[in-house]
Amino acid sequence: MRIGTHNVNGIRATLVRGFRDFWDGAAADVIAVQEVRCRAGDLPLWGFDGWHATLELGHLPGRNGVAVLTKAPPVAVRTLHGGALHRVADGRVEEISSSGVGGRDLRPFATEGRYVEVDLADAPLRVASLYLPKGAAWPYDGLGEEKYRRKMRFLRGLRRQLRESRLDAQAQGREFLVMGDFNIAHQQLDLKNWRGNQRSEGFLPEEREWFSSILGPRTLVDVVRRHTGDVSGPYSWWSWRGQSFTGDIGWRIDYHLASPGLARSATSTWTAREPQYEHRMSDHCPVIVDYAI
Structure with missing residues (x-):
């Protein structure tokens, strides 16, 4: 299966x-x-x-919103609020x-359109699309401190x-894959100017420690x-300016994080920089x- 993730920064403009x-040419099976x-x-x-789109748009006009595009309707859908969401088909x-x-830490974000997961109908796989809050740089002052604390709360709940x-996917005989914009560069290799960004949101020590805590061989x-090895990049975000x-x-803030069995099945990866x-x-x-798979 060919699976991709794309932060579109506004679906209408990106279309x-x-x-x-691009995606018709890429011949993907699933897109987050x-x-x-x-x-x-x-x-x-x-x-x-030609797609079955499961969308968690949230209640913030003009902001956020995540989706998973599949070829067939998923057999199960989950969001942070467990209520109504939207589907586009036919x-x-x-x-x-x-x-x-x-849980409790994610409850304040439940209607912000940040997380949706689906169980595929045509493969033993659960796929999640994630848009993680940006946070704030250090030192924090005023609104910046609030943004920093919100991001850290989201990270606790997301872990x-x-x-x-x-584990639930595993119990059902499914692999698990979470993709999306994590708004964190995990290692020095994941951003060009890491020395000048050590107090910037997305590269704070506590954010990077959190990222390390969710990774492991099991x-x-x-x-x-895993596929590219210890090389700089490949980057996935660049400022417009x-x-x-x-x-x-x-x-590099857009990731595929996969359960070990799925990760071992990966045959090729690429970052489609224009x-x-x-x-x-x-x-x-x-x-x-x-x-x-």
Whole structure:
């Protein structure tokens, strides 16, 4: 199976910039999408032609929103609030129900459109799409401290949730894969200017320690890092400003984290950085892995 993740930074804008052309050419089987940033009534339904889209849009207008695109309807869907969410199929959008996951720490984020997981109908696999809060740089002051504390609370809850989802999937005979924008560069290899960003959100010591805590040979595996080895990048995000993209001054913050069995089945990985600035679909680029599953 070919599986990808893509923070689109607004589905309507990204469709204009070539989202469908890229993913039709990539011939993916599953796509995790983040930052849909669109209300249900404004969804461009033509953009999901040929896909079954399960969307957790949240209640914040113009912000967040995650989705999983599959070829067949999933057999189960879970969100942080366990209520209604949206599905696009056959050119129409409708509300469906979901089961609830997440504990006390994730409850304040339940309606923000940050997490959705589905059990595939055509493979023994559970797939989650995640958009993690950005947080704030150090030293924290005013609103920055609140953003920092919210992110750390989300991380505490997410660690428990990923463990529970992985173990529950395992009990059902399924592998587990969480993809998306984690807003954390785990290692020095994962951003170009790591020395100058040690007090920046996304590269704080406590964020990186958290990331290490969820990885392990028996828990979750960073699939792209396992395949690329100890090389710089490959980056998946570049600022729109300045010469970040042209100079490849980026961050690797978009991940495939897989259960060990699924990680071992990965046969190839690539980060689909556009060749030129004017061809960019988003400030993130797709990250794709082929799995022998």
